Amino acid sequence: MLDFKIVDKLQKIDEDIQKDQLNYHAKRVLVSKEFTFDAAHHLHHYEGKCKNLHGHTYRVVLGLSGYTDERGLMIDFGDIKKIWKQKIEIHLDHRYLNETLPPMNTTAENIVVWIYEKLAEALLDEPSYNGACVEFVRLYETPTSYAEARREWMEGE
Known part of the structure; x- marks a missing residue:
């Protein structure tokens, strides 16, 4: 049998916990969020099925890192x-x-870099994100095939 307990009392700020206790640490953390989208494309200068117009349900994983604020949120x-x-x-x-998209061959390798650049640009436009930066973007073209852009590759090139 599961031991189930209802909370006796909800914790209250400035009573049970102080504001200066909300941020537990001062370490860099990574947060990640996933999205899907459906799109059509075809490849140029390519001999294979993908030279024909076709579509995918893409899955994208965004990984951002930074330091938490006084609330413990990055x-x-x-x-x-x-x-x-x-x-x-x-x-x-x-x-x-x-x-x-901008003029490019719409390969997963090109699209993932475009997504990385758009995300990095959006983070720079908003100073309240505590210096958050893009660590990686992973773009799945199929459930088992993906391309990835990483910060060390994008900023080191």
């Missing part, structure tokens, strides 16, 4: 979702990628 997951929806997804979801 970046709110809702803020990551807002950036995704307003700055990135509008160019991708239910779109013909060859038309909506």
